[in-house]
Every structure is written in structure tokens, then in C-alpha cells.
Amino acid sequence: MNYPFWDIPILGSGWVIGIIAIFHVMISQFAVGGGLYLPMAERKAMRMPEGQLRTDWLKQLASYSKFFLVLTAVFGTVSGVGIWFAIGLTHPEATSTLIHNFVFGWAMEWVFFLVELTTIAVYYSTWDKIDPKLHLTVGWVYAGASAFTLIIINGILTFMLTPGGTWLGVAGTGHEASKFWYAFFNPTYWPSLFLRTCVCCALAGIWALITASRIDGDKQPELKTSLVQWSVKWLVPSFVATPFLLVWYLWMVPASQQALLTLGIDTIGSGTFSIITRIALLIIVTSATIVGVAYFLAYRNPRDFNLSHAIAILLLALIATGAGEYSREMLRKPYVIGRWMFSNGVRVPYVNRINQEGYLAHSNWVWNNSNSSYSRGEAIYRGECGSCHTLGGYRPLKTLLAGRDRANITSFITMLHDYKPDSPYRRFMPPMTGTQQDINDLTDYLNYQVNPPTTVALKPVQTAQK
Amino acid sequence: MTSKAIYDWVDERLGLSELAAFARHKTVPVHSQSFWYYWGGISLFLFMVQCFTGVLLLVYYRPGADAYESVRQITFVMHFGWLIRSAHAWSASLMIFSILVHMFSVFFMKAYRKPREFGWLSGMALLGIASVFGFSGYLLPMDELSYFATKVGLQIPAAIPWVGSAVANMLRGGPDVSEFTVQRFFALHVVVLPAIFLPLLGFHLWLVQRHGNAAPPSEEAKPASERKTMPFVPNFLRKDLAMWLISLNILALLASVFPWSLGKPFDPLAPAPLGIHPEWYFMSPFEMLKMLGSVLPGEAGEIAGILLFTLGIALWLLIPFYDKNKESGQRARAANYFGLLAVFALLATTVIGYWTIR
Numbered sequence: 001m002n003y004p005f006w007d008i009p010i011l012g013s014g015w016v017i018g019i020i021a022i023f024h025v026m027i028s029q030f031a032v033g034g035g036l037y038l039p040m041a042e043r044k045a046m047r048m049p050e051g052q053l054r055t056d057w058l059k060q061l062a063s064y065s066k067f068f069l070v071l072t073a074v075f076g077t078v079s080g081v082g083i084w085f086a087i088g089l090t091h092p093e094a095t096s097t098l099i100h101n102f103v104f105g106w107a108m109e110w111v112f113f114l115v116e117l118t119t120i121a122v123y124y125s126t127w128d129k130i131d132p133k134l135h136l137t138v139g140w141v142y143a144g145a146s147a148f149t150l151i152i153i154n155g156i157l158t159f160m161l162t163p164g165g166t167w168l169g170v171a172g173t174g175h176e177a178s179k180f181w182y183a184f185f186n187p188t189y190w191p192s193l194f195l196r197t198c199v200c201c202a203l204a205g206i207w208a209l210i211t212a213s214r215i216d217g218d219k220q221p222e223l224k225t226s227l228v229q230w231s232v233k234w235l236v237p238s239f240v241a242t243p244f245l246l247v248w249y250l251w252m253v254p255a256s257q258q259a260l261l262t263l264g265i266d267t268i269g270s271g272t273f274s275i276i277t278r279i280a281l282l283i284i285v286t287s288a289t290i291v292g293v294a295y296f297l298a299y300r301n302p303r304d305f306n307l308s309h310a311i312a313i314l315l316l317a318l319i320a321t322g323a324g325e326y327s328r329e330m331l332r333k334p335y336v337i338g339r340w341m342f343s344n345g346v347r348v349p350y351v352n353r354i355n356q357e358g359y360l361a362h363s364n365w366v367w368n369n370s371n372s373s374y375s376r377g378e379a380i381y382r383g384e385c386g387s388c389h390t391l392g393g394y395r396p397l398k399t400l401l402a403g404r405d406r407a408n409i410t411s412f413i414t415m416l417h418d419y420k421p422d423s424p425y426r427r428f429m430p431p432m433t434g435t436q437q438d439i440n441d442l443t444d445y446l447n448y449q450v451n452p453p454t455t456v457a458l459k460p461v462q463t464a465q466k
Numbered sequence: 467m468t469s470k471a472i473y474d475w476v477d478e479r480l481g482l483s484e485l486a487a488f489a490r491h492k493t494v495p496v497h498s499q500s501f502w503y504y505w506g507g508i509s510l511f512l513f514m515v516q517c518f519t520g521v522l523l524l525v526y527y528r529p530g531a532d533a534y535e536s537v538r539q540i541t542f543v544m545h546f547g548w549l550i551r552s553a554h555a556w557s558a559s560l561m562i563f564s565i566l567v568h569m570f571s572v573f574f575m576k577a578y579r580k581p582r583e584f585g586w587l588s589g590m591a592l593l594g595i596a597s598v599f600g601f602s603g604y605l606l607p608m609d610e611l612s613y614f615a616t617k618v619g620l621q622i623p624a625a626i627p628w629v630g631s632a633v634a635n636m637l638r639g640g641p642d643v644s645e646f647t648v649q650r651f652f653a654l655h656v657v658v659l660p661a662i663f664l665p666l667l668g669f670h671l672w673l674v675q676r677h678g679n680a681a682p683p684s685e686e687a688k689p690a691s692e693r694k695t696m697p698f699v700p701n702f703l704r705k706d707l708a709m710w711l712i713s714l715n716i717l718a719l720l721a722s723v724f725p726w727s728l729g730k731p732f733d734p735l736a737p738a739p740l741g742i743h744p745e746w747y748f749m750s751p752f753e754m755l756k757m758l759g760s761v762l763p764g765e766a767g768e769i770a771g772i773l774l775f776t777l778g779i780a781l782w783l784l785i786p787f788y789d790k791n792k793e794s795g796q797r798a799r800a801a802n803y804f805g806l807l808a809v810f811a812l813l814a815t816t817v818i819g820y821w822t823i824r
Contacts, residue, residue, distance in 0.1 A: 265545050266542070266546075267542045268541060268548040268552075278549075278722035278725065279723070281549070281718070281722055282718060282719060286718075289711045289714070289715050292708070293708050293711060296708060297704065297705070297708050300704070301704060304701065316712075316715060319715070319719065
């Protein structure tokens with residue numbers, strides 16, 4: 001590992017964030033939705049007439065809260081720290097911008113997170129030990145705290161896609177934090193918040209189906225039927241409102257970003273960024289299937305609903321969530337922070353300066369001023385290409401540039417450098433920044449990778465690794 | 467007119483209530499191996515996807531000299547053409563996979579025994595036709611990969627003693643794979659094979675309705691009072707449809723994340739690219755022939771290979787006629803070992819085949 005160029009071969013560092021983030025989102029959104037599910041279910045049970053069903057519901061909820069505690073407090077917390085670790089290594093510039101602008105936001109987030117962790121531990125450990133009304137109140141505090149973690153993180157996540165004109169007006173002046181609330185309540189804040197709230201409720205229902213499916217329908221038919229059917233109802237807001245909320249969300253996204261979704265309608269050509277369309281299609285198919293399976297297998301047939309059905313729904317939800325998060329990330333292209341920072345960490349207003357003074361002169365990271373063109377090219381590749389590409393794995397440059405000779409690779413990089421308005425790559429790739437020397441150095445490095453010399457006289461000096 | 471009146475009108479003419487009564491009385495055994503009952507339905511669903519996507523591809527595909535260009539347009543120009551083509555190609559592979567799973571589950575549950583012999587035989591015929599569907603469809607894009615893979619694949623019929631080269635020549639429409647081969651394969655793929663497959667499929671489904679789902683010997687050994695069943699309508703049907711939906715999702719995932727691409731146009735004068743191999747479901751026989759060829763080079767190897775294949779397939783096909791011990795409900799160990807040997811041979815030769823092309 002060579003901080004901050006976190007070189008992950010084959011997978012690419014972006015996917016490391018992606019895998020942790022998808023896992024984390026599944027759990028953290030469940031924590032928010034489940035935070036509401038638990039006290040609502042407890043209140044429903046407390047309103048039931050005294051009897052076996054009421055007792056069974058409460059017993060089931062107590063066991064569910066244990067599962068909930070372990071899943072959210074252990075796996076949610078570990079994966080949350082994992083995201084920080086990964087984004088700090090993969091995108092130090094973007095992480096730095098987020099910390100500088102939202103330090104107050106992160107502080108609030110961690111306060112609510114601490115309250116959330118504390119209350120869920122108290123909630124789980126005080127079943128039948130404190131007054132039921134007080135226990136329910138603890139549940140409501142937990143629900144409120146977990147909802148606030150979403151309310152805050154949503155402002156920071158949506159900022160990265162649509163920071164808004166007001167914040168962009170002060171970006172780079174050192175007064176960015178003065179526009180905190182403008183950045184926080186950015187154009188996609190509200191549609192995203194409602195969208196995520198619906199998803200949280202759906203995930204709460206889906207995870208609850210996992211535990212409900214394990215109840216023996218022959219031994220406890222009334223409990224299983226009522227719990228399965230009640231849990232399925234948690235999917236309803238999501239599937240009624242999501243199509244409208246998605247339209248609202250996309251409406252608020254700049255037109256250039258909206259257009260990314262259409263790139264793959266007519267092609268799967270290599271290097272055309274068609275993947276975003278294809279992944280977005282998956283959200284529709286998997287979501288529709290969850291509706292069908294949840295209704296026909298769970299709601300209509302609750303007693304026969306078993307663990308394998310519930311796991312099938314959960315896996316589909318995992319695909320839908322993963323596809324949704326992937327599409328959201330990809331919608332930001334070619335930026336990591338909309339219209340301010342390109343996905344390779346180059347700030348938009350700095351492009352001209354870097355083009356005049358050279359990329360490496362502005363690289364904040366380890367650099368030993370080698371005279372080897374290959375070595376300089378390697379450093380430029382890691383800084384300018386490595387956030388999104390690998391050499392031989394995910395988005396492999398060896399494959400994408402296959403068949404091109406040195407001259408051809410030079411003209412391709414020059415096209416990325418010139419970044420003309422009609423360039424098709426402009427829609428999803430940042431410009432290649434730097435001088436003519438930088439173009440030559442990057443070409444040397446990539447040409448060596450794509451067209452390795454058949455007889456190697458001297459292996460190039462790989463000083464950029466030091 | 468109320469909906470009941472409409473139903474009565476149709477019922478009087480088509481006898482819907484008889485069908486409904488039949489469906490109400492039909493049951494499916496419930497036991498620890500019930501999961502395997504869904505694979506026939508999954509195969510049927512994937513075949514329907516094949517038909518639907520195939521008809522859509524037919525609208526733009528042009529066989530003959532224009533084949534490659536038309537597939538290029540479908541993949542890189544038409545709106546969602548790539549999706550339809552990818553769904554067609556992936557569902558073909560998934561269908562053959564699910565038919566194989568269905569076949570082995572029928573074999574190990576001994577669902578081929580009296581009175582289900584015709585169900586077994588018709589199912590085997592359907593698998594054979596499905597693989598010819600796959601083989602004929604693979605050439606249609608006429609890119610470099612499909613051209614050379616078809617050349618390699620045609621080595622299997624060409625290895626048949628005495629008539630092999632004539633059969634291969636007839637399939638190719640000449641001594642080599644060309645646009646005439648595409649024309650022939652296209653006719654086979656969209657006219658001849660469906661004309662045989664569809665009635666045979668109807669016959670197979672009718673037999674399933676007639677005899678119902680077979681319970682494995684371990685279930686048959688139980689007294690009737692201990693055996694569980696579920697109604698076909700709506701319980702089993704509901705689960706069957708859920709499996710179809712899940713299959714659709716797997717198909718959508720594969721078609722979206724790994725869309726079927728198109729290589730360079732074929733050039734008969736160019737050398738075969740490295741690593742050319744037949745589709746996965748032909749890898750096993752291809753590898754077996756290769757192995758026999760290395761042990762027994764020349765014509766002797768070809769003859770031995772074909773004889774061995776013929777013997778193996780005949781033994782497999784005729785299993786209902788020599789493994790009949792239904793009454794005792796005991797497991798016929800020899801048949802089970804034969805089945806396990808077949809699974810092992812298929813898997814091992816497929817893995818070796820892929821290993822050796824790396």
C-alpha cells in the first residue's frame with residue numbers, strides 16, 4: 001500500500017468503498033427503519049387485548065430486538081468505520097472537502113449515533129425489567145436518534161451530487177463553511193430524504209420477515225400470520241411512493257447528469273459508460289419482483305412463508321439497494337463533488353493552472369522527482385486515472401486501450417486533455433490535466449502496459465511506488 | 467353483462483369449470499426434496515423467454531451475408547437491442563442448465579419409473595433439441611468467436627464413423643463454415659427445431675398433468691397417512707411463479723451486468739484466435755473426444771469415442787426399462803452409481819476442458 005495512492009489491483013479502490021458501502025447501507029437503513037418498526041410493533045402489541053397473541057408478539061419482538069442489536073450495533077458500526085477508512089485512502093481530497101465543510105454536521109451525526117447505540121442496548125436489555133410504558137419511550141428515543149442520523153448524513157451525501165449554486169459561489173475562498181446550511185439543504189436533499197425514508201421502512205419490513213419466517217406456522221398460526229402480514233405492510237410506502245420520488249430526485253439533478261442514465265439505451269460499446277443504464281434497469285426489475293414475492297408468498301400465504309423465501313426477498317433487496325447506490329454514485333460522474341471536484345480529485349477551477357504548471361507540481365502526495373518518463377507517467381496514472389480504472393481488472397485500461405499503438409494512445413489522451421465540448425468522454429470522464437510533457441509521460445506508461453516490448457532490455461524504473 | 471355472465475358464456479363453450487375442477491384436485495407431494503420440482507417449470511419459463519426475445523430479434527436479424535452487420539446494429543444501435551440479445555443468449559444457457567438440473571433430479575428421484583417412461587424419453591428428446599437450438603443459435607451472429615467455435619463444434623458430428631463427414635458437410639452447406647451455413651442454421655433454429663420442439667413439449671407437459679409429480683422412493687415407502695401434499699392451485703402454482711420471478715431476476719442481472727458482446731467479423735482466412743472452445747454445455751463431449759483421441763489416435767479413437775457415447779446415452783435413455791423396482795420402494799444402487807458417475811464425468815471433463823484452454 002502506498003498512501004494515499006491506494007493501489008488495489010483487479011478490484012480497484014472504488015469497489016472497496018462500494019462493497020463496504022452497500023453492506024453498510026443495507027444495515028444502516030435497516031437501523032433507521034427498524035428503529036421505527038420496533039416501537040410501533042411494541043405499541044401495537046400493547047394495544048392488543050390480554051392473551052396469548054399479545055404475549056407471543058412481545059416475546060417475538062424481544063427476540064427480534066436482539067437480532068437487531070447485533071446486526072446494527074456490530075456490523076453497522078464496523079462497516080461505518082470501514083467506509084471512513086476506505087474513502088480517506090481512496091479520495092483524500094474529497095474526504096478533506098467534506099470534513100472541512102461539514103465538521104459540525106459530523107459532530108451532530110456522531111452525537112445521534114451515540115444516543116442510538118445507547119438506547120438500542122437499553123431497549124434490548126430492559127424487556128420485562130422496567131415499566132412497559134418507559135420501555136416503549138426508550139424505543140421512541142431510539143427511533144428519533146436513528147432517524148436523525150439519516151437526516152444528517154443525507155445532507156452530506158446529496159451535497160456531493162448537487163452542492164448548489166450558493167455553496168459553489170464561495171467554494172475555494174476558504175469561507176465554504178459559512179454556507180453550511182445551503183450546502184446541507186441542497187437541491188436533492190428533500191427527494192433523497194423521502195426516498196431513503198421509504199427504503200428504510202421497506203428494509204425494516206424485509207428484515208422483520210427473516211425472523212417472522214422462522215415461526216412455525218403450524219404451531220403458532222395466528223402469530224405468524226399477523227406478524228408476516230404486518231411486516232409486509234412496511235413495504236407499501238416504498239412501492240407506492242418510490243416511482244414518484246425517483247422522478248422528483250432526477251428532476252433536481254443537473255441535465256448533464258440525468259443524460260448519463262440514457263447512455264446505455266442503445267449500446268454496450270466498450271468505454272461508453274453504458275453500465276449505468278444497465279444497472280438502473282436492475283432496480284426496476286428487482287423492486288417489482290420484491291413486490292410480487294412479498295405479496296403472493298408472504299401476505300397471501302403467511303403460514304407457508306419460510307426462511308428461504310425471506311432470504312430470497314432479502315437478496316433481491318440487496319441487489320436493488322446495491323444497484324441504487326451504484327447508480328447514485330455513477331450519476332456524479334465526471335465529478336466526485338458536483339461541478340467542483342472531478343472524480344480524480346482535481347478541482348474544476350484548477351484545471352488551467354495544472355495545464356500550465358504540470359500535474360505533478362500540484363500533486364500533494366509523495367513524489368520523488370524522478371527523471372524517468374515511465375515513472376512520472378505511473379504517478380500521473382495513479383493520480384488521474386486510478387480512482388476509476390485499474391490496469392487489468394475493473395474498467396481495465398489494458399483492455400480499453402487494446403489495439404492502440406503509441407501514437408493512438410497519445411491522441412486519445414490528448415483528446416481527454418483538450419476536453420472539447422463535443423467530446424463524448426466529457427459526459428462521464430474528467431479531463432486529463434497537465435502539460436504536453438505529462439501527456440507524453442502518461443503515454444509512455446500506458447503504452448508500456450498495453451504494448452509491452454517483446455524484448456525487454458531494461459525494466460523501467462518504478463520510482464512512483466517508493 | 468357481469469363478469470359471471472361472461473365467465474358462464476366462455477365456460478359453456480370451453481369447459482373452464484372442468485379445468486378448474488381438475489386443477490383443484492391436483493396435488494403435489496411435499497417432502498424434503500420438493501425443491502427439485504420447480505426446475506421443470508423454470509426450464510419452461512426460460513423457454514418462453516427464448517421465444518419472446520427470439521421473435522423480437524427476428525424482426526431485425528438478417529441471415530446470410532448481412533448476418534454480422536444486423537447483429538452489430540441490434541447490439542450497438544437499436545434501443546435496448548443489446549438487452550434483448552443478451553437476455554436471449556443468457557436464457558439459452560440458463561435453460562440448458564435448468565433442464566440438466568431437472569433431468570438429474572428426475573433421475574435421482576427415480577421419477578422415470580412406470581408409468582412415466584414416456585415423460586423421461588420425451589424430456590431427453592427435449593434436452594437434445596435444446597442443445598441443437600443452442601448450437602445453431604451460436605453461429606448466427608457470425609463473428610470470429612462463433613465462426614471458429616462452430617468449426618470446432620462440428621468436429622463432434624464429423625467424428626461419427628463412415629457418415630460423419632457427410633453429416634458435417636450437410637450441416638455446413640459445403641466443406642467449410644460460410645454464409646450458407648448461417649442460412650441453414652437459421653432455418654433450423656427458427657423453423658425446423660421449434661416445429662419439433664413445441665409439440666414434443668406439449669406432449670411432455672400433458673404427461674406431467676396426467677401422471678402428476680412423482681414422489682421419491684423414500685416417500686413412497688411411507689404409509690399414505692404420513693405423506694404430505696399441497697394443492698397445485700394455488701399453493702404450488704404460487705411458488706412456481708415466484709421461482710419464475712427469481713429466474714427472471716437472475717437473467718436480468720446476468721444480461722445487464724454481463725451483456726453478450728460481439729467480436730470482430732469472421733475471416734475464414736485468419737488463424738483461429740487462441741482459446742477457441744465450444745459453449746459450456748458441449749465442453750464435456752468435446753473434451754471426452756479429445757481425451758480418447760490422445761489415447762487412441764486416428765480413426766480408432768473416433769470410432770471408440772462414438773461407440774462409448776452411444777452406449778452411455780443408450781444406457782441413460784433406457785434406464786426406466788431396467789431400473790423398475792417400484793414396488794419395494796428401495797433404492798436401486800446400481801442406477802444411483804450410474805447417475806453419480808454421469809454427474810462426475812460431466813463436471814470433471816467440463817472443468818478439464820476449461821482448464822486446458824486457459
